[in-house]
Structure formats: structure tokens, C-alpha cells
Amino acid sequence: MTVNFRTLHRYLLSCIVIFFLMSAGFSMAGTAPNAKLDEVSRLLMSKTFDDKSRALDVLVEQSQPRTAELLHLLLDSRLYYHKKEKQLYIIADYDTGKIAIDLAGAEQLIKKKRDYKKIILNNNLRGQINRILAELGLNSNDPQQRENAVRDLLKDITPDTVLALKARFTIEESKKVREMIRIALAINDMKSSDEVLISNAIEQLNGSLEQESRGALVTFIDATETLDTPEASALNKQAQIALKGIEDKVQYYGWLETLYFGLSLGSVLVLAGIGLAITFGVMGVINMAHGELIMIGAYTTYVIQLLMPNHIEWSILVAIPAAFLVSGLVGIAIERGVIRFLYGRPLETLLATFGISLILQQAVRSIFSPLNRSVETPEWMSGLIQINPVFSLTLSRLYIIVFCLMVFVALLLVLKKTALGLQVRAVSQNRAMARAMGVRSNRVDALTFGLGSGVAGIAGVALSQLTNVGPNMGQAYIIDSFMVVVFGGVGNLWGTLVAGLTLGVANKVLEPWAGAVLAKVLMLIFIILFIQKRPRGLFPQRGRAAEG
Amino acid sequence: MKTFKKTLLSAACVLTLSAAAQAALAEETIKVGILHSLSGTMAISETTLKDTMLMLIEEQNAKGGLLGKKLEAVVVDPASNWPLFAEKARELVSKDKVDAVFGCWTSVSRKSVLPVFEETNSLLFYPVQYEGEESSKNVFYTGAAPNQQAIPAVDYLMAQGVERWVLAGTDYVYPRTTNKILEAYLKLKGVAAEDIMINYTPFGHSDWQSIVSDIKKFGSTGKKAAVVSTINGDANVPFYKELGSQGVAASDIPVVAFSVGEEELSGIDTGPLVGHLAAWNYFMSVDSEANDEFIDAWHKYTKNEDRVTNDPMEAHYLGFNMWVKAVTKAGTTDPAAVQEAIIGVAVPNLTGGYATMMPNHHITKPVLIGEIQDDGQFAVVWNTAGTVAGDAWSDFLEGSKDLISDWRAPLSCGNYNVKTAKCSGQNF
Numbered sequence: 001m002t003v004n005f006r007t008l009h010r011y012l013l014s015c016i017v018i019f020f021l022m023s024a025g026f027s028m029a030g031t032a033p034n035a036k037l038d039e040v041s042r043l044l045m046s047k048t049f050d051d052k053s054r055a056l057d058v059l060v061e062q063s064q065p066r067t068a069e070l071l072h073l074l075l076d077s078r079l080y081y082h083k084k085e086k087q088l089y090i091i092a093d094y095d096t097g098k099i100a101i102d103l104a105g106a107e108q109l110i111k112k113k114r115d116y117k118k119i120i121l122n123n124n125l126r127g128q129i130n131r132i133l134a135e136l137g138l139n140s141n142d143p144q145q146r147e148n149a150v151r152d153l154l155k156d157i158t159p160d161t162v163l164a165l166k167a168r169f170t171i172e173e174s175k176k177v178r179e180m181i182r183i184a185l186a187i188n189d190m191k192s193s194d195e196v197l198i199s200n201a202i203e204q205l206n207g208s209l210e211q212e213s214r215g216a217l218v219t220f221i222d223a224t225e226t227l228d229t230p231e232a233s234a235l236n237k238q239a240q241i242a243l244k245g246i247e248d249k250v251q252y253y254g255w256l257e258t259l260y261f262g263l264s265l266g267s268v269l270v271l272a273g274i275g276l277a278i279t280f281g282v283m284g285v286i287n288m289a290h291g292e293l294i295m296i297g298a299y300t301t302y303v304i305q306l307l308m309p310n311h312i313e314w315s316i317l318v319a320i321p322a323a324f325l326v327s328g329l330v331g332i333a334i335e336r337g338v339i340r341f342l343y344g345r346p347l348e349t350l351l352a353t354f355g356i357s358l359i360l361q362q363a364v365r366s367i368f369s370p371l372n373r374s375v376e377t378p379e380w381m382s383g384l385i386q387i388n389p390v391f392s393l394t395l396s397r398l399y400i401i402v403f404c405l406m407v408f409v410a411l412l413l414v415l416k417k418t419a420l421g422l423q424v425r426a427v428s429q430n431r432a433m434a435r436a437m438g439v440r441s442n443r444v445d446a447l448t449f450g451l452g453s454g455v456a457g458i459a460g461v462a463l464s465q466l467t468n469v470g471p472n473m474g475q476a477y478i479i480d481s482f483m484v485v486v487f488g489g490v491g492n493l494w495g496t497l498v499a500g501l502t503l504g505v506a507n508k509v510l511e512p513w514a515g516a517v518l519a520k521v522l523m524l525i526f527i528i529l530f531i532q533k534r535p536r537g538l539f540p541q542r543g544r545a546a547e548g
Numbered sequence: 549m550k551t552f553k554k555t556l557l558s559a560a561c562v563l564t565l566s567a568a569a570q571a572a573l574a575e576e577t578i579k580v581g582i583l584h585s586l587s588g589t590m591a592i593s594e595t596t597l598k599d600t601m602l603m604l605i606e607e608q609n610a611k612g613g614l615l616g617k618k619l620e621a622v623v624v625d626p627a628s629n630w631p632l633f634a635e636k637a638r639e640l641v642s643k644d645k646v647d648a649v650f651g652c653w654t655s656v657s658r659k660s661v662l663p664v665f666e667e668t669n670s671l672l673f674y675p676v677q678y679e680g681e682e683s684s685k686n687v688f689y690t691g692a693a694p695n696q697q698a699i700p701a702v703d704y705l706m707a708q709g710v711e712r713w714v715l716a717g718t719d720y721v722y723p724r725t726t727n728k729i730l731e732a733y734l735k736l737k738g739v740a741a742e743d744i745m746i747n748y749t750p751f752g753h754s755d756w757q758s759i760v761s762d763i764k765k766f767g768s769t770g771k772k773a774a775v776v777s778t779i780n781g782d783a784n785v786p787f788y789k790e791l792g793s794q795g796v797a798a799s800d801i802p803v804v805a806f807s808v809g810e811e812e813l814s815g816i817d818t819g820p821l822v823g824h825l826a827a828w829n830y831f832m833s834v835d836s837e838a839n840d841e842f843i844d845a846w847h848k849y850t851k852n853e854d855r856v857t858n859d860p861m862e863a864h865y866l867g868f869n870m871w872v873k874a875v876t877k878a879g880t881t882d883p884a885a886v887q888e889a890i891i892g893v894a895v896p897n898l899t900g901g902y903a904t905m906m907p908n909h910h911i912t913k914p915v916l917i918g919e920i921q922d923d924g925q926f927a928v929v930w931n932t933a934g935t936v937a938g939d940a941w942s943d944f945l946e947g948s949k950d951l952i953s954d955w956r957a958p959l960s961c962g963n964y965n966v967k968t969a970k971c972s973g974q975n976f
Contacts, residue, residue, distance in 0.1 A: 077922055120927040122919060123823050127799040215770035261757040362587055370591035372785060372815030384795055394793040467754040467786040468815065472589050476752045511758050516749040517719050
């Protein structure tokens with residue numbers, strides 16, 4: 001018992017001593033570096049970027065507890081200085097914010113906004129900050145962050161980073177991070193003159209897709225090309241084999257990437273064209289205002305985002321039915337107002353709808369201004385899935401591919417499984433017979449046109465995430481839409497899907513060697529030739545419907 | 549009979565009087581033509597310039613007009629239709645009898661109206677940066693020539709350590725000529741052919757996936773790469789969106805653009821673009837008294853605090869002030885007299901310093917490089933020490949390096965070959 005007491009006593013004593021030491025340390029940390037912090041802020045407020053770069057160096061040398069915080073503030077452009085007071089302030093939101101906080105934590109009311117100037121960075125400074133953050137991140141608790149940190153450090157390996165990496169390697173537990181560090185060290189070893197080291201390094205780099213690994217191998221091969229000692233040429237050969245292996249892999253992923261790009265371009269084409277496949281394909285109306293219906297869908301998205309500024313994340317989901325309704329109603333108005341008087345006169349329909357398209361464009365210009373509107377991309381749609389350093393899938397495109405397939409399936413179900421679908425098919429096959437059977441063909445015409453227009457509106461929602469939302473956006477898609485529908489075979493949804501995806505992939509395969517302009521020309525020529533051979537497209541309608 | 553005669557007489561009197569009054573009314577105004585598209589594709593950029601001109605004219609009238617007369621704006625809409633530009637220009641000059649025209653945006657619209665202005669010997673102020681290789685007696689180029697925008701931008705990037713270059717542009721005359729000049733310039737500076745990648749895309753190109761991916765590959769060889777973009781108008785939004793979604797950060801591969809200003813950025817979410825660059829002669833963010841006043845006036849005129857100002861607006865501001873000064877100096881609005889008087893006229897820039905009209909009808913401008921910020925504005929990261937005089941004929945192109953332009957009395961030539969000492973008389 002007494003022994004226990006004694007140990008407790010000792011324990012308490014040591015605790016007190018530690019506490020004292022710590023508080024002394026704290027107060028030291030509290031005063032001395034503050035002078036340095038002033039130096040840092042003075043340099044940061046300077047006009048030249050050299051001074052700012054020096055400020056970063058000072059920050060690193062001092063290894064302040066707040067270094068990371070300050071760097072993040074700089075990167076997010078939340079660090080300001082007062083023009084006259086010459087003091088740094090943190091302003092969370094400059095546009096609407098009312099309060100500036102100085103580095104000691106004291107709050108201040110913003111009286112005149114223009115007095116607070118942002119600390120401006122340039123790209124080199126941003127690079128420098130990212131490197132410092134990477135070095136700090138090397139000891140983060142999150143393995144993913146550590147991996148990214150090593151990847152950042154790969155770009156420029158200095159003796160300092162090698163030391164830091166080696167130190168980390170001895171305590172690193174994550175397999176992926178260890179692998180990453182091995183590659184980094186191997187890249188560094190490629191610069192040495194020890195043959196065994198180099199040979200091992202090449203072995204390590206074999207199969208690594210990091211661009212720096214390739215860079216290191218290429219530099220090594222170039223450097224040893226002219227040496228003709230047997231050891232050097234053996235190493236050169238080994239490096240060349242490793243490089244060949246990597247390049248084969250890169251090429252393979254290149255093809256995958258092209259395929260992905262093609263599919264995503266294809267699904268944009270399908271989305272734009274599938275509404276037209278209904279109005280043109282099923283009803284036989286040449287609707288030149290189809291692009292403008294897409295535009296109306298995109299503007300609906302914009303308006304929805306204006307209406308719910310605090311729920312941008314969900315605005316897209318609300319916009320889909322809204323755009324369907326708005327574009328669909330406009331479509332029905334066009335059909336009831338103009339097109340129904342012109343059935344059977346395709347040339348006049350063409351001219352009338354072209355006129356409508358101009359009216360809609362100018363109407364949008366008058367209502368929303370001729371400038372493009374900015375539609376925000378929700379957080380969950382931006383970013384990419386990095387599969388490996390040379391192959392990644394952009395999330396927004398992935399969503400659009402999925403969305404396109406969903407729209408396609410939904411339309412197919414509507415046409416095949418609902419009463420409306422049955423009537424639409426009946427009217428399009430034989431109008432007189434359908435009417436005789438009691439189908440109100442006028443109503444069906446209006447609803448079909450509304451359906452096609454509504455789908456165009458949905459396409460507009462998707463396109464607002466990829467391209468401009470402006471008065472001219474419809475024109476960019478009208479030709480593509482007709483191309484897809486004609487190529488796929490008039491009156492066939494499957495044809496539209498296959499045609500859109502084929503054209504997308506073919507375009508992307510052609511583009512790298514023909515250029516964007518020529519690729520498009522080649523596609524058009526191909527379609528013209530194809531139509532000569534098969535005038536009814538990929539999937540022609542057969543039987544009695546074809547004659548109608 | 550008598551009464552009839554009387555009435556006739558009084559009617560005649562009234563008629564002559566009213567005619568005289570009308571003549572007097574017409575005398576009182578100086579007409580200024582505004583030739584900018586208010587509909588069609590180019591309305592996106594040109595409508596703003598029309599408003600700028602109306603604002604400047606209103607301000608000038610508030611100051612008491614010009615030569616004791618009020619200014620009157622005549623606005624026409626050429627509807628982004630190039631042949632219509634020529635028709636509307638003729639209408640302004642011949643029918644409305646305007647004393648000067650401010651207008652055009654695209655080079656093709658300028659080329660379309662050029663013969664009209666030369667034939668009728670009237671004046672056009674052209675406010676947009678362009679490819680150079682032109683100097684007309686009747687046109688005043690208040691936007692940048694390539695040596696006032698493209699070349700300094702490339703110099704800046706070189707100083708930042710860029711070794712590989714992607715020249716990406718829309719497929720028409722401005723990007724093609726600018727890229728030809730830049731390619732010659734880069735090769736002169738010792739850049740190897742395999743380190744230059746040139747890419748053209750059609751107007752309104754919207755699918756940038758493979759091109760951005762190519763740029764990414766081009767920039768991953770270890771040497772630092774940059775993109776010099778002459779991509780025009782609408783195609784920029786999907787281009788920048790694709791850069792953002794493929795994760796091309798400005799600190800890896802910066803993009804410097806010559807056609808992207810504050811107005812274009814107002815249609816994009818600029819978060820992922822921070823750090824990409826633009827080269828202009830004016831930025832809204834420049835901190836100067838004159839600029840603050842101009843922005844305040846613009847906000848007041850448009851009754852909208854969110855409207856941005858941009859480089860072509862400043863060009864119109866300069867061109868208009870130069871014209872006002874030249875008319876005051878000449879004491880008349882007669883185009884021939886103004887043409888003579890305006891050379892050497894200097895007016896203050898919005899960003900500090902003075903813009904002077906040179907004998908080749910181009911003006912002196914400071915060159916600024918700005919980085920895109922997350923609020924849709926540019927922060928100036930570099931600027932030339934003084935102003936740069938616009939060069940009509942590029943020094944880096946075979947056919948044009950021996951040409952100079954000087955519209956002052958003895959030479960009076962837009963295309964003078966210093967080697968053969970001949971004036972070809974052709975202006976473009």
C-alpha cells in the first residue's frame with residue numbers, strides 16, 4: 001500500500017514537472033514565432049511574388065503550428081489584408097461577409113469592402129504551397145492523403161524529400177503508400193551511378209504508370225544511348241524493355257479512354273436525338289425547333305437553380321421533371337398552334353418550325369439577356385474516378401451515360417407498355433384505320449409531340465452540365481440530332497440508340513488523327529454514303545408501316 | 549379668293565418655317581453610328597458594347613456635347629450576319645449621315661464593312677483585339693494587335709519555365725493568323741517543332757474530351773507545358789469545364805486565353821479554373837481611380853451592380869475619347885480633318901498611363917496578364933513596364949515583316965515596303 005502511494009506520489013510529481021515544461025514550451029511558442037509571423041505577414045502583403053515566396057519559406061523554416069491552416073487559407077483565397085492598417089485578416093465569404101477576423105482571432109466589422117485586398121497568388125506560388133502541404137501531408141493519419149502527398153512529391157524529388165520519404169517508409173503501414181514511396185525512391189535511384197541500384201530501380205519501375213516513372217526511364221535511356229560499355233548497354237536494354245511494357249499498357253488504357261469518350265459523346269447524341277426520333281421518326285414532322293426545345297430545358301434548369309439557391313445539390317433532380325413539363329407544354333403549343341395545320345406538307349412545316357426556332361431564340365435573348373447563363377454542377381456530379389494514373393472516368397460523363405440509358409428505357413416502356421404508346425404506334429402506322437377504331441388522332445398527335453419535346457427538355461438538363469446555356473445552344477445540336485435519327489432509321493428507338501453510340505465512338509476514334517474539324521466532315525460523308533446504300537437507315541421499319 | 553391666297557401664303561410660311569426649324573434641329577446634333585449585333589450569335593458579346601457607347605454618348609452630352617452640339621446615337625442591328633454588316637454600314641454613312649461609326653467584333657465583319665468605309669471615306673473605330681495584318685486609312689484599331697497581347701503572353705510563360713506549347717484555336721482567320729505568328733516567334737526563340745502542338749476546332753465545339761486528354765498527355769513528358777488559347781466565344785465554356793473535370797490544374801498546365809474576359813467568365817463556375825490566365829490590356833480588377841469611376845458609371849447606367857466591364861469596353865472608351873478630342877482639335881467632324889487631327893492624340897487609360905493614336909492607326913496599350921480568381925475576376929500577375937505600340941504588320945511573318953504603315957502626310961500609306969520602297973496601296 002505504501003509502495004503504491006509512493007509511486008503515485010512520484011507519478012504526480014513528474015506530471016507537474018511535465019506540465020511546467022509544457023507550459024514553458026507553450027509560452028515560448030507563443031512569443032518568439034509571433035515576431036516571425038509578423039515577418040511572414042509583411043512579406044505576404046508585398047506586391048512582388050518573390051517576397052510572397054519568401055514568406056512561404058519562412059513559414060516552413062519556422063514550422064508553425066498554424067502553417068497548414070495559413071496555407072489552406074491562402075489557397076482558398078480567404079486571406080485578405082487591410083490597405084491602410086497593413087494587417088492580415090481572414091474573411092470567410094468576401095461577397096456577402098460582414099466580418100473580418102485577424103490572425104489573433106479578434107473580429108472586426110467590415111466597413112468599406114474595397115479597403116480589404118485579397119492576397120493574390122500565382123501558379124508558381126500555388127505549386128509551392130501544394131508541395132509544402134504535401135510534405136506536411138506525408139505524416140497525415142489518412143493513408144489516401146499520404147499516397148497523394150507522395151504522388152505530389154514525385155514531381156520534383158530533392159535530397160530533402162528523399163530523406164523524408166525514407167523516414168516515412170520505415171514506419172509506413174499502408175501497402176499502397178509503401179509501393180508509392182518505393183517508386184519515388186526508385187526514380188531517385190535512376191539518377192545514381194551504381195549499376196545494381198539502377199537495375200533494381202528499373203525492376204521497381206516496371207509496370208508503374210506514373211508519368212514520372214516514364215520520364216525517369218526515358219531520361220535514362222537517352223543518357224545511356226551513346227555509352228558502349230557492356231554494363232551500360234545491358235541496363236539500357238533493360239530500361240527499354242521496361243519502358244516498352246509501360247507504353248503498351250498506356251496504349252491499352254488509351255483505347256479504353258477513347259471508347260469511354262466515344263460512349264459519352266454518343267449518349268449526348270442519343271439524348272439530343274431521341275426526342276426527335278419521336279417527333280420526326282414516329283410522326284414524320286421535320287421539327288427545326290427541336291434544338292430550341294433542348295435550350296428551353298437547359299434554361300429551366302437555370303431557373304430552378306435560381307429558385308432554390310440553397311439546394312443546388314438537388315436542383316438537377318427537380319429540374320428533370322420541370323424541364324420535361326415546360327418543354328413538353330411548349331411543344332404541345334407549337335403542335336396545336338402551327339404544325340397541325342401543316343400535316344402532309346413537310347416543306348412548309350420545315351420553314352414554319354425554323355421560324356419558330358428563331359422566335360424562341362430571340363425570346364430567350366430578350367428575357368434572359370444574350371449572355372450565357374451559368375448553371376452550377378452539383379458536388380456529387382463533379383470530379384473523377386481515378387482508376388490509375390493514365391485512366392480516369394469523369395463523373396459527370398458517367399452520370400450522363402447512365403442517364404441516357406434510363407431515358408431510353410423509360411421511353412421504350414412508354415411506347416410499348418402504355419395505352420398512349422399503343423395509340424401512338426397505331427396512328428403512326430395507319431391514321432385512317434386508327435381513327436376508325438376510335439383513337440382520337442388529334443389528341444394523340446399533340447401528346448406525341450409533347451412527349452418528344454419533353455424528352456428534348458430532359459436532354460437540355462443533361463447538356464446544361466456539359467456546355468453553355470445560352471440562346472445559341474440549340475443550333476449546335478439540331479444537325480447532330482437529325483444525323484442520328486436518319487442514320488439509325490426513321491421511327492425506331494433502338495436505331496437511334498445504336499446510331500448515336502456508333503457515331504460517338506467513330507467520331508472519337510477519328511478525332512486524334514484527323515482533327516476535330518475533319519472528323520466531323522468524314523462522319524457526314526460516311527452517313528451520306530451509307531444512306532445511298534441503305535436509304536432507310538440502320539434499322540428500317542418493315543412491313544405495312546414502312547409504306548405508310 | 550383673297551382668303552384662299554392668304555391661307556396659301558400662311559401655309560407656305562408655316563412650311564418654310566418648319567423646314568427651317570427642322571434644319572436647325574438637324575444642325576444641332578452630331579450623329580454617331582453604332583454598328584453592333586444585337587441578335588444572332590455575336591449578340592452575346594456585342595450588346596454590351598452598344599450599351600457602353602450609349603453610356604459614353606450620354607456622359608458626353610451631360611458634359612455639354614461636342615462643338616456646342618448634342619451627340620445623337622444611331623443604333624442599327626447587323627444581326628451577326630456578315631454581308632448585312634456592309635449594308636447597315638452603308639445605311640449609317642449614306643442615309644443617316646453619321647460622322648463616325650463605332651462597331652464590329654469579328655474580323656470577318658470588319659473585312660465586310662472595310663470597302664464601304666473606304667469608298668465613302670468615313671470613320672470606323674474597331675474595339676476588339678485582332679490578328680493584325682491590316683491598316684486602313686478609315687479604320688482606327690483601338691483593340692490589341694498580336695504584339696500587344698499574344699507575344700507578351702508567350703514571353704511571360706517562357707519566363708515561368710514553359711517549354712512545350714499547345715496552340716489551340718477555333719478554325720477561322722484570327723486564331724490561324726495569330727498562331728502562325730506565334731509559331732514563327734516560338735521557333736525563333738529556339739522551341740523545337742515537336743514541342744509545339746497546334747489544334748483547331750470548329751465554332752461552338754462542345755465535346756473537348758479527347759483534345760483535353762491529348763493536352764494532358766502532351767504535358768506529361770516532364771517538360772512544363774502551357775496552352776495558348778485562341779478559342780472563341782461559346783466553345784470556351786465546355787473547354788474549361790472539361791479541363792476542370794479531367795483535373796487539369798493551372799499549376800500543371802496553365803491555359804492563357806486571348807478571347808476570355810470577365811463577360812465570358814460570368815457564364816462559368818470559375819472554381820476549378822483558378823490560376824488559368826488571360827492576356828488583355830484592361831482588367832476590371834485593376835485598382836485605379838479612373839477605373840473605379842468607370843465601373844460606377846457602368847453600374848449606374850445599367851442599373852445592375854453585377855454587370856462586369858471588359859477589355860473591348862475600355863477600347864471603345866479610349867476610341868470615343870480620342871475621337872472627341874480630335875474633333876475638338878479639328879473644330880469639325882469632317883472625316884478627313886479628323887483623320888489628320890487624331891494621330892498623336894493621347895487620352896488616359898483606365899488602368900493608368902496614356903493611350904496614344906499612332907500613325908498606323910493603332911494605339912499604345914499596357915499589356916496585363918491576369919489569373920482567373922474564384923469570383924470570376926482576374927488578378928493581375930504581370931504587366932509591361934510601359935505601354936506597347938500596336939504593330940499593324942507582324943515582324944514574325946514572311947510577307948509582312950518589311951511592311952510599315954504610316955498615314956501621315958508625306959507617306960500616307962498603310963502598306964509601305966521598306967525594302968522595295970513601294971506602297972502597294974492595298975490595306976489588307
